[in-house]
Amino acid sequence: MAPFRLAWFEIKRFRTPLQRLALAFVVLVPLLYGGLYLWSNWDPYGRLDQIPVAVVNEDRAVTVNGQQVDAGKLFVDELRKDRIFDWHFVDRAEAARGVHDTDYYFQISVPRDFSRKLASGAEATPQRARMLITLDDANGYIVGKMAQTVQASLENKISAAAVSAYFQSVFDNLESLRAGIHQAADGAGQLRDGAATAEQGSATLASGIGDLKAGADELAPGAQQVSDGVSAIANVVVPAANTIADALPSFTQDAATAASAADSLAGAAAQTADTVAGGADSVQSRVTAVGQAHPELQADPGYQELVRVTGQAAGFANQVDASATALRTTTASVNAHAQQLAADAPRLQSEVRGAATQISQLDSGAKQVASGAAQLDDGLGTAATGATSLHDGVAKLSSGAASLASGLSDAETRIPVLSDDQKKTNAATLASPVDVATENLHPAVTYGRGLTPFFFAIALVVFGITAFLILRPISARALASRAGDVTVALAGWLPAATCCVVGGLVLFLVLDVFLGLDPTLAWAMIGLVVLAAAAFTAIAHLFRTWLGGVASAVVLVLLLLQLTACAGTYPYETLPGFFRALHWVLPMTYFVDGLRVTTTGGNTAHLVRDALVLAGFLLVALALTTLVVHREREWTIAKLKPDLSL
Template sequence: MPSPSNPLALARYELKRFRGPLPRLALVFILLIPLLYGCIYLAGNWDPYGRLDNVPVAVVNHDVPTTVNDEEVHAGQDFVDSLHRTGTFDFIDTDSDDAQQGLEEGRYYLVISVPESFSTDLVSGQGDDPTRAQIMLQRNDANGFVIGTITNSAQTSIAKAIDETAVSSYFEAVFANLAKIREGLVDASDGAAQLDAGLKDAHEGSKQLRSGAADARAGADKLATGAEKLATGAANAADGSGQLVDGLGQLDDGAARLADGSRQVADGTQQLADTLDPVLTVAAERLPEAQQRLTAAADATADLTAIAADGTGTVATTSASISSEVDALLAAHPELADDPAFTRIQTHTTNLAEATGTIADRAGTIAGAVADADEAIRNTGDLSTKATEAKTKIDALNDGAQQVASGAADLSEGTGDALSGATTLDKGLGELSSGAAELSTGAGTLATGLHTLSDGTVTLDDGIAQLSEGATQLSAGLADGVKQIPVLTEDQEAEAVHVLSAPVDVSMEVDNPAHVYGRGLAPMFFSIALWVLGISAFFIVRPITGRMLAARGSDLRIGVTAWAPLGFISVVAGWLMLAAAWIGLGLDPVHPWLIILLVTVVALAFSAVAHLMRTWLGFVATAAMLVLLIIQLTSAGGTYPPELLPPFFSAISHFVPMSYSIDAFRIAISGGLMSKFTRDLSLLLILFVSCMALLVLVVNRKRRFGVKDLHPPL
């Protein structure tokens, strides 16, 4: 037993108490508490998300593929394939019954169901009735709430996979149509080029049409003027033909009278011949009586000659008038020269004039003969000779009279035909006049229409010119558009679909990465383990003994000596914990020497807090340390930053030791701002010094014994 006057000896004695198997086992247990709490618990949580591929998840695919633009879309199977490629969970393809039963029995922690309309809904955005595709997720919290929340976090990645599948299906359809679109644009470009060429030809034609329309316009004006003159001339011709019909009617009447007179003359000359022949035969025998009869015959012949001359003159005058009118009508209307009816009239009037002239000549001859006969009879000399001559002349007169009668009959028939032709001509000229009037009206309408046509051809020519220019621009634009559409190989198309379905590769640059879940939790678990050590160590370590309090020496020396065994145990236990995490779990801190220093400082500081609390409060300190542990677990920011904590815990987070130990462990393990590490380490050292100072005060108080110190604490 060391002397009470030697505190250091008392401290060594306190450690040497653990000589028996059970005390040593208890000491080993105390040393292993940080390792058990920190490393084992940390090992269990080291990388839970790294083993998600062991979590069984049922996948039920009811999707029915659909067809878009002659391409089959099987988005449901594509989605399932993408799940298997990612391998986030242990995806198991199954049916609805097995999935539901497995979820109830705990064989599956999540069920992903793809409905029948998945493919149809995904591509519905290309139609008139877009519908959002649905994916059903089902979990059972009876299988564990934490695993439920972990599988629930897969909703984001599943939604991303669905989006990529949808966009991939869309772009597959787009690129499937891209070649068709390009072919269509090529055809459209060729068609535009042909249209351009055709419009240029049309422009040339429109120029010719414009010129021709102008010529037609001028011709129509001339036609309208000529048609107006034709209508006027046709009206005049109709009037002239009416006059011609009237004249031919008079001629027909005169010819009829001439025929009658000629026939009377013929009959008279026949009678004269019949009378004179016997007379002249017996003239010699009966001269006186013959002389009287000859005188009477001469008188009759003179009368007949006067009648014939009068009829012949009338016919000649009428036929001459008619012939003049026909000639005047032809001169006024040369176009009648080709009319058959007018030609017949002209022929008849010519023949009539000739026949009239012949009759007039013969009538003159007869008149002369009659005059000679009359003179001969009246101046009868040698009657026998004269009678013979008279007989000859009377026979000639009879022949001429018969010819005149025959010509007069022909003349009457010709004038009838001429009258009929003139009537037909008058009717035709009436119709010609009406047609010419209609022609004049139509020619005016035609001229107006051709004026409009001419104006329209000008507009058409200008429009075709603009259209041709637009077709040229269209052809050039389509050609440029064709150049803008790439010709992709199958590999290039697949790569383009892959890129466009996920056009943005979101990457995150993490400063001072923790890499795995356990490295992120280690700062909190190390802090908790060293704090818990301060609670559990007093099951075998005494905070301070009565001998120490009664020993000689300063309060500082006694306080440090009383704390030294716990501090030593804490440091050794902390190093064991760090070594196990470093070697066994692969902690591999960024700053090895700093973390060794930090573990030492935290062990010293937390052991000082624990020793102060136990020396000051006794057994009540265990409860106080547990309460402080719970408060720090909530407010120190080991799992959630202070900004996410309730106001009370967020406010006290800056006053609890673990806030700074956790922050310092993070920097030592994963890296960070060294100024913060220095601050944290400094505050922990201040905590240590402060606790040791308070411990000295408590020791000073404990060295003053009173009556109450003689009573047990409980």
């Protein structure tokens, strides 16, 4: 328990209100440091919309297939919808001036050919559009990192505008393709109509051919009926044959009478035979004429049988005629022939009667053949009409096919023919249609080089706290001397200022030689470090001279406020309102800004302004210190025995 008792005795030593306040301050140091720093940097990305950024849209809209493509405007519209940053839509000159003067932290530029290259996505060789983000680490290294952090969101907006422009051009091209396909559809419709007409014509042709077949089917039975028409001839031949057959017995009974009768009979027979022969010849001629008029009948078996029978009938008639003539020549011959005729009479009678029957059937069949031929003719006429319709339909079919071919050919020309390499290249281009390039006007290159201004400033301010823990701010002997107030004030400040300047230059040398700081404006940086060291020690000397031991706490609080309000990391626009109000009234702000210019380059006008402000802080601090020295020459009990001594 002894350690705790001894510790309590140390705490009890703080009896006065000021001493207890100092103890409470020590307890609150972690809160002050951690709380203030976290408060100022609690959500910088949540206040990105406070960071001014210039947007330059120089894009020129293009016309693709009669439709306007303005990708730059689409991108600007996307930015207006979602204010990731505080967008300022300005021209190129204003943007360059603003980035140079830190009115804008960076610049986004849309080039003139942005729409043209995006619209090329609908062509055989698409081109990748380019967009430029211009940074300047002289305005803050972390700003560039913040821009890179939200670059994915920016690229999404860029891609949205790019894809919209690309598909607009593609859909415009599809409209032309649709017109070609529509033309092909019309051609297909004509082809369909022509095919329908051809189908109707072919149906009519088939019907006509059916009629032709039906006529042919009727022609075959008609040919059979022609053979039956021979019976008409039999009507002439049979009576004569019967007369001859009846007369044959009387011829055999009386030869004399037979001779006379035979003579008479021969004359009658000759006459009759002539008539029969003429009729048979006539029938044969008609049958032959029918075959010549209708050649298709000549191959018909019935017709061939008819020709054979009529030929036989004509032959028989001629034989009868010859016999009648011979009968008149000689009675003996007639008698012999009469006997033979009597023997042959039944056969002859049967044949003559059969011929007559066939001739009758032939007459009827010839009429039917004529009727069938007429039907065949009608059927062929119908077939000719159908063939004509088929020809017209085929003509329409040809026209429709031509229209279809033309439309499909036009549509085909809209579809490019690509090689494998072109396909890969085009696919890569369309997958990433926009190349977002980044340039940095004054790059810090490395993280350490970018944050050097902030940590360099911290080092010099911390020196102001620690220096007077060793060095006396004011010498009591100097106060008691006859030296002037200015002399005493400078005498107390110069040792700390000299040490701080030397320490700052050592830090600069180490950073440059061993870490490769390589400042753009080295001599200007050295001069700014000397000026800032003098100013910071003058401010620390002022508070130490004025407030004594309490000054250490005040300077520490001042350090914490400067760390959080100087925007050494994130832009001051992302700071809460309290720290933004302090930003422009604290000296570290100007030292950090000046170091950025000397380290990476930038607006030298800012460097001049920063140096003048720091010089002002130095002169004001020295002037106020002189006043404090004048007051400190009045000795009091509190000065001889202060409540708080460090």
